[in-house]
Amino acid sequence: MKAIDVQNLVKRFGDKTVVDDVTLSVEEGEISGFLGPNGSGKTTTIRVMCGLLTPDEGNGKVLGYDLRADQLKIKRQVGYMTQKFSFYTDLTIEENLYFVARLYGLSPARDYVRDTLDKLGLTSRKNQLSGFLSGGWKQRLALAACIMHKPKLLLLDEPTAGVDPKARREFWDEIHTLAADGMTVMVSTHYMDEAERCHRINYISYGKLLTSGTVKEVVDEAGLLTYILTGRNSQSAAKMLTTLEGVDQVTPFGNSLHVVGRNPDQLKKAVSEATEKFGVSCEVGETTLEDVFIQYMADSTDNMATHSEN
Known part of the structure; x- marks a missing residue:
């Protein structure tokens, strides 16, 4: 069974069409990446699906x-x-998790909180106020709160923004562990190395x-072709x-230089001229994937320039 299977989704805010005829599917246990420029409708699409x-x-x-x-069941x-970090900054990690456990009616709450603290490596920091946590630990608290009720689907909206590389890698290791245990994950990201870790x-x-693919x-x-030009005069060639x-x-x-184009003959001619002239x-x-990302952005027209949704 597909975890997500939606067809022709449209969502408007006033006269702005933020999600325009989107059809996509995600298999159970799959990590599916969601890429796109700011204002592309990623967040709105995720909110519709959850x-x-x-x-x-x-x-x-x-x-x-x-x-x-069945929105409530979903x-x-x-x-x-x-x-954005959305937990109470004047509560400790443990207190925030107790709050979330009670929202979901988890019983006994202390067992869920204890197990979640242990699973995410938060036990030693459980008495720290969440407002004083670094970006990486805030991220870990947010993930802990999201998985404490053992969801079947995890939707992550740019979860590693502002997090250092080590914390990002640890986060993704945890995501792959969750997927291996059967959880389906959909994650929006601007980091190409993260996108490449998706199925x-x-x-x-x-x-x-x-x-999609x-x-x-x-x-x-x-359908892009890439040439790499190397030499002391490469910047002049650019x-x-x-x-x-x-x-x-x-x-x-x-x-x-990485030189990218879609027309093989024209690109080869241009590159030959540059190599001959500048040695x-x-x-x-x-x-x-980054080349592809940039190409799609260049080819797209922003029809929501006044809309701030990410």
């Missing part, structure tokens, strides 16, 4: 429950971690779902390349 918002059009099921008729089976990814741009499938479908036909992206990496070396490179 029962917090009712779609204006479309239908589907989440965890087998109807998206419109809410009780979903863990939703928001972008599948979905790219949404200004309300429209543009592509494994990282390899999405990169292959984009200025020229941005003016040539067939070049869509020019990105410096130290003394090298830089050239080789075919591997197109990355």
Whole structure:
């Protein structure tokens, strides 16, 4: 059974269509990435799928429950971690978890809190006020609160923003452990290394779902070709390349350039001109997910420029 199976979702705020005919599915036990620029509709789509918002059009099921008729049932089976830290800063870690346990009617609450503190490595810090925690520990508290009621689906909205690399890696190790135990996870992120740790990814741009698949499938479908130019004059070559036909992206990496385009003949001609004029070396490179992300952003039109939703 699919954990998420929704069709033709539309959500409007006034005259703004924030989610525009989105159809997607997520298998049980899958980690599904949700990518897109700011204002693309990721957060709104997640809120519709976890029962917090009712779609204006479309239908589907989440965890087998109807998206419109069973919103309360969906809410009780979903863990939703928001972008912003949303717990009481003047309560300790343990007190915040007791509060959440009582909201869900978990009994005995002390057992759920104790087990969750232990599972997320929070026991030694349980008496710390949450307002004084670092970003990584706040993130861990938020995750603990989301999974304490043992949800079947975990929805994470840019969960690692502002967190150091070590904490991010530990967080993702925990997510893979949860998925291995059968939990389905959908996570929105701007970090390409995180997207590559997902089983599948979905790219949404200004309300429209543009592509879905494994990282390899999405990169292959984009049809981009990449050359890597290396040499002391590579930065001078960059200025020229941005003016040539067939070049869509020019990105410096130290003394090298990643040059990306969709038309093989035009791109090859442009790169040949640059290598000959500036004496830089050239080789075919591997197109990355970040290249694809940037290309989709460049090709998309922001039809919600005045809307601040992420």
